[in-house]
Amino acid sequence: MHIPVTTLNDGLTVPEIGFGTYKLNGNVGVNAITSAIDIGYRLIDTAYNYENEGTVGEAIRRSTTPREQLLITSKLPGRYQPYDKAVIAIQESLYRANLDYYDLYLIHWPNPQQDIYVEAWQALIDAKKWGLIRSIGVCNFLPEHLERLDKETGVLPSMNQIELHPFFNQEALRKWHEEHNVKTESWSPLGRASAVLQNDTIGEIADQHQKTISQVILRWHYQLGAISIPKSSTPSRQLENISIFDFSLSESEMTTISKLTLPDGRLKGQDPAIYEEF
Numbered sequence: 295m296h297i298p299v300t301t302l303n304d305g306l307t308v309p310e311i312g313f314g315t316y317k318l319n320g321n322v323g324v325n326a327i328t329s330a331i332d333i334g335y336r337l338i339d340t341a342y343n344y345e346n347e348g349t350v351g352e353a354i355r356r357s358t359t360p361r362e363q364l365l366i367t368s369k370l371p372g373r374y375q376p377y378d379k380a381v382i383a384i385q386e387s388l389y390r391a392n393l394d395y396y397d398l399y400l401i402h403w404p405n406p407q408q409d410i411y412v413e414a415w416q417a418l419i420d421a422k423k424w425g426l427i428r429s430i431g432v433c434n435f436l437p438e439h440l441e442r443l444d445k446e447t448g449v450l451p452s453m454n455q456i457e458l459h460p461f462f463n464q465e466a467l468r469k470w471h472e473e474h475n476v477k478t479e480s481w482s483p484l485g486r487a488s489a490v491l492q493n494d495t496i497g498e499i500a501d502q503h504q505k506t507i508s509q510v511i512l513r514w515h516y517q518l519g520a521i522s523i524p525k526s527s528t529p530s531r532q533l534e535n536i537s538i539f540d541f542s543l544s545e546s547e548m549t550t551i552s553k554l555t556l557p558d559g560r561l562k563g564q565d566p567a568i569y570e571e572f
């Protein structure tokens with residue numbers, strides 16, 4: 295399976311599609327993640343708060359793919375944003391997965407009311423210097439948060455993982471990312487299997503290309519310049535979701551899908567200016 299790659303602003307090369315693992319825990323999770331690796335996924339997305347870094351680590355151990363060919367992402371929870379706690383949490387994340395390093399480590403939410411995401415960021419900068427992480431990024435940051443990181447530490451994240459799907463296309467934030475060389479990564483790229491997977495407009499485009507709605511949506515992410523990380527516990531869907539590099543959407547098809555966006559098309563109204571997660 296050939297997957298195109300992209301190089302982040304700090305030089306790390308990553309695949310243009312990855313695998314989400316939220317809700318993949320225990321033995322069922324290990325089997326699903328091992329299957330995804332066998333099918334060809336190399337970028338695996340976990341988080342401290344998914345309570346499955348151990349599951350990901352076990353899948354890596356059982357897989358025949360060498361560790362150095364995989365790119366593993368985890369995330370720092372809000373409750374560990376104070377600098378000293380962040381350093382310990384990163385170490386704990388590694389112990390849970392039984393890994394020596396993460397390829398990517400992200401701040402999970404900015405939690406702006408707490409106002410300590412800059413010291414969490416400093417911990418990630420230092421952990422990178424110590425060799426615990428190869429590339430550092432964030433999730434759910436707004437331009438004002440990203441600008442503050444840059445101003446106070448001089449380091450912009452390599453990526454910002456944000457909610458992005460056809461009902462919430464994040465046009466303004468993607469533009470900001472492009473202008474500042476921060477890679478966009480899409481969470482819930484299939485809208486967590488909500489109404490978007492039944493959308494008639496996307497369905498017509500899918501029929502034209504003899505592809506599924508999921509494949510058209512994931513191709514749309516790729517052509518927007520965003521890395522998507524679809525999750526599936528089903529091997530046939532895992533294969534379907536990664537088989538998107540043998541067709542392309544026209545400019546007008548891209549526009550048609552982008553126009554499905556809604557003023558607040560967030561799945562659960564999780565606006566990072568207000569919503570906090572610990």
Ligand SMILES: NC(=O)c1ccc[n+]([C@@H]2O[C@H](COP(=O)([O-])OP(=O)(O)OC[C@H]3O[C@@H](n4cnc5c(N)ncnc54)[C@H](OP(=O)(O)O)[C@@H]3O)[C@@H](O)[C@H]2O)c1
Pocket residue numbers: 313314315316317339340402433434455480481482483484485486487491508523524525526527528531532534535
């Ligand atoms: N940073 C953050 O704040 C944040 C927030 C949310 C998620 N994430 C990350 O993003 C990843 C992806 O997001 P997500 O898991 O919320 O949602 P998603 O990937 O958009 O959707 C997953 C759902 O879609 C179904 N599905 C997958 N492929 C399908 C296909 N080809 N046809 C029909 N249904 C399909 C899956 O079912 P089956 O599993 O039954 O196949 C599952 O119910 C997460 O797993 C997590 O790693 C990050």
